Amino acid sequence: MTDWMSWLVAAGILVVAELFTGTFYLLMIAIGLGAGALAALSGASGSTQTFVAAVVGLAATAILHRSRFGRPARSEASRDRNVNIDIGQRVVVSNWQDGRARAMYRGALWDIELGPGAQPEAGDFRIVEVLGSRLIVSNA
Template sequence: MTPTLWLIGALLALMAEFMSGTFYLLVIAVALAAGGIASLLGGSEALCWTLASLGGMAGVLAVSRWRKRQPAAPQPSKAVLDDPDIGQLVRVISRIDSQNLRVHYRGTEWQARAEDASTLAAGDSAAIAGRDGNVLLLTTSSKESR
């Protein structure tokens, strides 16, 4: 195979990697480029295929091990993904105690709980971060005053 074909294959694999974002296609592109460089330097076809194969196998093994060491991203529960209330703003009506509030949302009053309800006063707004049954869980980090 000519060096041009090896390098065109490497370029195509690299373009596919840019579109998909996988490191495995990047490994294949580097392996094909190694075969192309070997061919360019006058190596036999068997040597080019051997270098590309060994480079690809070593690269895939390295990426596989690297991915196993990465911490798994926490997956949100299905309830959080399907809840249209997450991120909506509520208006604080009154404070019940140090963590519990009475809020106005969707035309009615709800009980809500915030980590630090002491920073919220009547008339303030807070975002819904989740639910515990019918109790809205609020976040005060994106609090806005009304």
Template sequence: MESWGWWLIAAGALVVGELFAGDFVLLMLAAGAAAAGLTGAVFGFGIVGEALVFAVVSALALFFGRPWIKSRFYRTSHQVKIGVSTILGSEAVVVEHIDAESGQVNLSGELWRARPYDAARSYEPGERVRVIEVDGATVLVGRD
């Protein structure tokens, strides 16, 4: 088998490796190997020319292509809230008198045990409060 064929096999292996790695480095090296294999097959470059094409294309892909691809895949502007972070800051309606001992709020249609964030405060049914902290299955609430 000629050298360009080995470059194409290496490109395929690098793509498979990227499926397990997921950091886009192997994908950029695969692009370099594919470019080396194709230029060797089309233009008849020898192993030295193919290695040079591999080095140049891989370097360009790593320094320019990888950051662009990562920015597309790992955008931070659309972070999904999960767990406790979904209710922090939410508005709730007091259902049962809240003091330092007990209380209950309706939070997005669910009943939660509640205590005041400031232990000296108390809230009456019907008042609107905001979730400041979560302590296990109890929300600590307060006013804005």
């Protein structure tokens, strides 16, 4: 097997592995291996092929890391609707005392606190955050 074929086989293996992991980092390394294959096709020496593959792979990985795809979204789990199914749900509060209340929600008694800008009046409220056993709510 020639050098360029070896580079492409290794790149193909990484592309398949990337499909199982769901990250783009292995794909960036596979791009570097593809560049090594191009260097081999152009007749470069083995050390030059390796150098080209490493430089292109590292550059592609660095570019990915700086992009929005390389960083996970930083959000608090207590406010993230994808993490906590209670965010956005409604709860009925009948009376307030000093910005706090207790109300039944999903079959249990919860401590409820007002969120920023919410008014302490009886009625429906929307859950905006869950902190332990406390629901932080805003007016519906």
